Amino acid sequence: MHFPTMSHIITQFFVHTSILVLILQSIVCLSLQNDTISAGVIIRDPESIISAKKQYKLGFFSPPNTTNRYLGIFFAFSEETVVWVANRDTPLKDSSGAITLSQDGNLVVLDGTNRTVWSTNFTTSSVVSPIVQILDTGNLILREEASRDTLWESFLHPTDVNLPGMLLSQNVRTGKQVLVTAWKSATDPGTGSFTGGLDAMRGPPQLVTYNEGRLLWRSGPWNGLIFVGIKEMFYAYLDMYFKVYNDSAGNFFYTRPQNDALLTIAVINSSGIAIRKVWNGVEKRWDIGGAYPENECDFYGKCGVFGSCNALELPICSCLRGFEPVNEEEWGRGNWTNGCRRKNQLQCGEDGFERMRHMKVPDFPMPLPSRIQDECRTTCLGNCSCIAYAYDGNIGCMFWSDTLIDTQEFDGVGVDLYVRLSASEFDSHKERKLYIIIGVAVGFFCMSIVMFIAWWLIVKRKGNKAQDSSILEAGQMFTTDSTAIVLKNESKEVNIGDLPKFTFEMLANATNQFHLDNLLGRGGFGPVYKGVLANEKEIAVKRLSAESGQGMQEFMNEVILISKLQHKNLVKLLGGCVEKEEKILIYEYMPNKSLDACLFGPTNPTKKLLDWNMRYSIIEGIGRGILYLHRDSRLRIIHRDLKPSNVLLDKDWNPKISDFGMARIFGGNEDHGSTARVVGTYGYMAPEYGMEGRFSEKSDVYSFGVLILEIIKGKKNTHYFNDELSLSLIGCAWKMWNESNGLSFVEESIASRETEEEMVRCIQIGLLCVQEYPKDRPSIEIVLSMLSRDIVELPLPKQPVFAENGSTPGPNGSTQQNVYSNNELTLSVLDGR
Known part of the structure; x- marks a missing residue:
């Protein structure tokens, strides 16, 4: 038997030790260099590299519903979110791909036969020590290791995502732009038709999106703080979110500074919608923070030249004052592309200006720095080619010549536009x-x-x-100086301010002493009567009963709120009456009564008039009213009691939200509130509100979702229960939609294969609104964008709460099963947990 010598043992020990040391060194080296690729290193599918702080990965991926492989950059914590694609137009057909540095220093993607399918393709002198690194900004850079000079970077070759710190730019001397480009579809990252970026050639810099090179949407000019054509940016919580600057070489840059506390990305999707997404670290998901175009008026030149668009009006297009449609017949059909023309020609030196308030200013403004607004008028008036001007405190004067295109009317925010008109118009x-x-x-x-x-x-x-009285003449109220009246059993004076005051005697006469023949309806607050004033004006008289639970607080809340609100989808308050124990509100009369009265009940003759188009219009109108409350009014208001009986219909079947006694004003940066005094109606309360007293804008969105499903089904949520399926209205909608049988949920009288896709889409939007957690529900802006198809691809809703057995939330988390009472239960006081 042969025994190894001591020298042999020692030799073997050193050999194995050396091998072990080399292995350990390789592991240590790999762990230190896992964000880089150096010369000679090959990364094969499915290997990847990751940035130093584990934010971004560079590796191979396959989009949904395909086996094609692409090299891309994606978030390490959300790998399905791809932010950049290398070989977007040359996919690999299998998983044999690899990446490495070529002999000339370029980063290349190779297929299984070592054929180059993509390259960084930069040209320069010989590179001694090239290296590729993925940074914690998401930028992939190719640089010279020795000199640290950057040779190529992905931020200058973006795909569909704009990351914080990335620069979108345009050179005003050459016109060259750095743009993001959409995918062809959700499953194909190939170069799509839509692009987006910064345009500095049309006047002050603005964000734009294109469809095959044709302008699709623009943000309006940058004023140093905000883009003045995006109305949401006028609100404080969006200030300073963006930055635009320029250099001496003629380059203008747009960027969104990095914010460690709030990760946001901007994506242009395959439908051309620019979407801002915010990472929700708690729920590990992306929330939608905004989408543009947001509505029909946002599409470039919607109303043609010298036309103005207002998304809150029907029709949405109108000619500027002093102008008329070029083609009256086309205009009447809703084809506004030819725009408008001037009625009376200008006479230089004898013209005037028409002020248009709260506008998105037209395209192609010519800026002139000025600190005094009067200089704008004088300058424009002295130039015969100037047809309009506007003034912004940060831009100065803006002038227009030739045409006015892409003008839009906002509600409460925007820039004042002064349009030049012939003197004869003013005469x-x-x-x-x-x-x-x-x-x-x-x-x-x-x-x-x-x-x-x-x-x-x-x-x-x-x-x-x-006595304190008022007399109505030509629709105006003339009042005495005193507005303070002491009520019986009330501890303080009641002041209804500038609201027109009616006497009790006047209202009693108008309603024939509150006769039952004039009774329009009865709710938890008390009865509503139809009245006719001496001038034959019809009114609705809401007489609060002492037993209603709505005391002076709710009465004054409604007076203060609704008297300050003006919108076509909100009911108009005409006046009030406070005498002795009487608390009465007077509204405009709605001849088609409430949505509740028209929609529910098979024997109601008016229900036959509510075809699908009318119901869809009512849904959109309610949504626009909520949007006004949440975003566009002077006050930011949560209604808290949206239900069919609080939606009235005028003679043209336009919906108007009413009853603001339970509403709550939000101010500053408030986005939610809580209360021990829960108010509202079972069946329409969001779960977090009914059980815990927490409310927000998303509480109204929940109620709106219930309304959408009720309008589609023609049944009231609180009165509906499917005995066969043991499901509530919401549960029935979820089950039928989830089983791809949504048309079966639609009321039989309006169900049609021709409109099936639109109806099922509305069911899905309703289900998105009634999801259990507020964070899962879309904002009302997003809901309206979904309804108008500005957002084409809808997320999948989660199963709603209280869907399985028809129960609805009750006090302190309890439930009420199978409620069939004739009157809805309006909850006015509840001690939350």
């Missing part, structure tokens, strides 16, 4: 104004005489003291 306007003034003056004089005679007769015949 006719002055004449009409003079006639109106004379008529009002004569009417006031006559009315004063009548008021004096009436007062004298009252004093003479009854000997009563003069």
Whole structure:
């Protein structure tokens, strides 16, 4: 038997030790260099490298529903979110691909036969020590290791995503742009038709998106703080989110600074919608923070030249004052592309300006720095080619010549636009104004005489003291100086401010002493009557009963709120009455009553008139009203009691949200609230509100989702229960939609294969709104974008709560099973947990 010598043992020991040391060194080296690829290193599918702080990965991936392989950059914590693609137009057909540095220093993607399918393709002198590194910004750079000079970077060759720190740019001398380019589809990252970036050639820099090179949407000019054509940016919580600057070489840059506390990305999807996404670290998901174009008016030049678009009006397009449609027949059909033309030609030196408030200014502004707005008017008036001007405190003056295109009217925010008109336009306007003034003056004089005679007769015949009263004439209320009235059983004075005041006697006469024949409806607050004033104006009289649970707090809340709100989808408050124990509100009369009265009940004759198009229009109208409350009004308001009986329908079946007694104002940076006094109606309350007293804008979105499903089904949520399936209305909608049988949920009288896709889409939107957790529900802006198809691809909803057995949330988390009462239960006081 042969035994190894001591020298042999020692030799073997050193050999194995050396091998072990080399292995350990390789592991250590790999762990230190795992964000880089150096010369000679090959990364084969499915290997990857990761940035130093484990933020981004570079590796191979396959989009949904395909086996094609692509080299891309994606988030390490959200690998399905791809932010950059190398070989987007040359996919690998299998998993045999690899990446490495070629002999000339370029990063290349190789297929299984070592054929190059993609390369960084830079040309320079010989590179001694090239290296590729993935940074924690998401930027992939190719650089010279010795000199650290950057030779190529992915940030200058973006795909569809704009990351924080990435620069989108345009050189105003050469016109060259760095743009993001959409995927062809959700499953194909190939170069799509839509692009987006910064445009500095049309005046002050602005963000734009294109469809095959044609302008699709623009943000309006950058004023140093915000883009003035994006109305959301006028609100404080979006200020300073973006940055635009330029250099001496003629380059303008747009970037979104990095924010460690808030990770956001901007994506242009395959439908051309630019979407801002915010990472929700708690729920590990992306929330949508905004989408553009947001509505039909956002599409470039929607109303043609000299046309103005207002998404809150129907039709949405109108000609600017002093202009008329080029083609009346096309305009009447809703084809506004030819725009408008001037009625009366300008006469230089004799013209004037029409002020248009709260506008998205037209395209192609010519800026002129100025600190004084009056200089804009003087300069424009002195230049015969100037047809309009506007002033922004940060930009200065902006002037337009030739045409005005892509003008939009906002609600409450924006820039004032002054349009030049012929003097004859103002002469006719002055004449009409003079006639109106004379008529009002004569009417006031006559009315004063009548008021004096009436007062004298009252004093003479009854000997009563003069009372606080008001008399209606030509739709206007003339009131006494006093607005403070002391109520019986109330501890303080009630001041209804500038709201027109009606006497109880006037309202009693208008409603025939509140006769039952004039009763329009009855709710938890008390009855509503139809009334006719002396001038034959029809009104709705809401008389709060003492037993309603709505005391002076709710009454004054509604007075204060609704008197400050003006929108076509909100009911108009005409006045109030506070006398003795009476608390009465007077509204505009809605001849088609409430959505509740029209929609529910098979024997209701008006229900037959509500075809699918009308119901879809009602859904959109309610949504626009909510958007106004949440975003566009002077106050930021949560309604808290959205339900069919609080949606009224005018003579043209336009919906108007009413009853603001339970509403809550949010201010500053508030985005949610809580209360021990839960108010609202079971079946429409969001779970977090009904059980815990927490409410936010998403609480109204939940109620809106219930309304959408009720309108589609023609059944009331609180009165519906499917005995066969043991499901509530929401549960039934979920089951049928989830089983791809959504049309079966639609009310039989309107169900049609022709509109099936639109109906099923609405069901899905309703289900997205009634998801259990507020974070899962879309904002009302996103809901409207979904309804208008500005957002084409809808996320999948999660199964809603209370869907399986027809129960609805009750006090302190309890449930009410199978509620069939004739009156909805309006909850006014509840001690939350």
